[in-house]
Amino acid sequence: MIVFRYLSREVMITMSAVSAVLLVIIMSGRFIKYLAQAASGILDPGVLFMIMGFRLPGFLQLILPLGLFLGILLAYGRLYLESEMTVLSATGMSQQRLLAITLAPATLVALLVAWLSLSLAPQGVAQVATIINQQDAMTEFDTLVPGRFQALRDGTRVTYTQSLSENRVDLSGVFISEKRMSQDKAKDRGISVLVAEKGRQEVRADGNRYLILENGFRYDGNPGEANYRAIQYDTYGVLLPKPDVSSDITDREAIPTGELWGSTDPRPRAELQWRLSLPVLVFIVTLMAVPLSRVNPRQGRFLKLLPAILLYMAYLTLLIAARSAMEKGRLPAALGMWWVHVLFLAIGLLLMYWEPMKLARASRRAKGVTHGQA
Structure with a gap:
């Protein structure tokens, strides 16, 4: 023993x-x-x-x-x-x-x-x-970290915010860069850049979630070319994509x-x-x-x-x-x-x-x- x-x-x-x-x-x-x-x-x-x-x-x-x-x-x-x-x-x-x-x-x-x-x-x-x-059910803004450039899962959008409220609703110093793709996503149509002093998230009655940007500019064009289009806006709404949720x-x-x-x-x-x-x-x-x-x-x-x-x-x-x-x-x-x-x-x-x-x-x-x- x-x-x-x-x-x-x-x-x-x-x-x-x-x-x-x-x-x-x-x-x-x-x-x-x-x-x-x-x-x-x-x-x-x-x-x-x-x-x-x-x-x-x-x-x-x-x-x-x-x-x-x-x-x-x-x-x-x-x-x-x-x-x-x-x-x-x-x-x-x-x-x-x-x-x-x-x-x-x-x-x-x-x-x-x-x-x-x-x-x-x-x-x-x-x-x-x-x-x-x-x-996966969370939007990009639910995981957004202030002061950091953050890419979406498919790599088509890069988002930045200087500050974010504790309830993750109000943003300030917003920068969004997004690739513009064709309907079949086979052709790159350039990029769109959004900058704004501040923004907020809104959930409508139909369940859609929007990012409302205030006091900013939108720039559309192709990198390396001079034919950019610049638009100044007071209020600009961006529809946030619905996440793909799988319960199985x-x-x-x-x-x-x-x-x-x-x-x-x-x-x-x-x-x-x-x-x-x-x-x-x-x-x-x-x-x-x-x-x-x-x-x-x-x-x-x-x-x-x-x-x-x-x-x-x-x-x-x-x-x-x-x-x-x-x-x-x-x-x-x-x-x-x-x-x-x-x-x-x-x-x-x-x-x-x-x-x-x-x-x-x-x-x-x-x-x-x-x-x-x-």
Whole structure:
């Protein structure tokens, strides 16, 4: 029991440290992407941390299996390097018993990954999709930041305001530059520039929203040409485009797992097998990590780390390829992703029993030589 607690603690501590580092790296990259969208006015800065929180289960379901794999390699590699495993082997600790001990923390990780992939991650994706739809329902002035030139999503309009009231209704020092496109949007007809001392938003009874500009100029023309037209106005109304609002969540990753069962469509079937594959992945990478962690103290603990990571990446890449093939109908659902698990299960068993088989053959040869000499 003492050895069990000691090995389990070493694996879990190392896995937690590795997973935390991987999580920070992945979330930092994704946060920078969302931050760029907020800077361009696509997202409200106030929802960034909410989006990252809902995306956390989706990140963890992929990070935890890799964290466990690397945690076993690093923790047991250190024990081999410091000859602690040699002492345990002398007391009867075989590779099979070490695997059995390691499967205990692996089972906890697999249960956590199953909870994340089957329940929390789809709920998080659905919440993110809802937030994005709410952001799409906002006009450009709902995300306008004073003192910054801000482009629309399609890049046809650039808006600037020097100041904006707290209720986001009154503006001052307004500048709007907009491309004038033909009806089919195939031909650029120049640009229109609007400048005004102040402006305000008005919502009419029909639901249309207008930007009313006061005391300004409008300039129409083509860049590089001198035939600009200038119009001075006291009041000028601009109809703000209605946002495209979609209340349906079509992302298959957001579909609850219960709705995926029994589906005959290839895409939901592939999504269901992907969610079920992640907990299975935990057990198989544990089977591969235990023999791969065995190192010679003279060689160093990182000798097998790179080959092990390449093996893990090959496993994950084949799963993703099988998922894509299932979605396109190239693989039957009965075969699906299970052949990948069977392949790497066989690799894990080969790694587990290859060294004992070599030792057994060497022992038989040594006995043969001894009998021959006798």
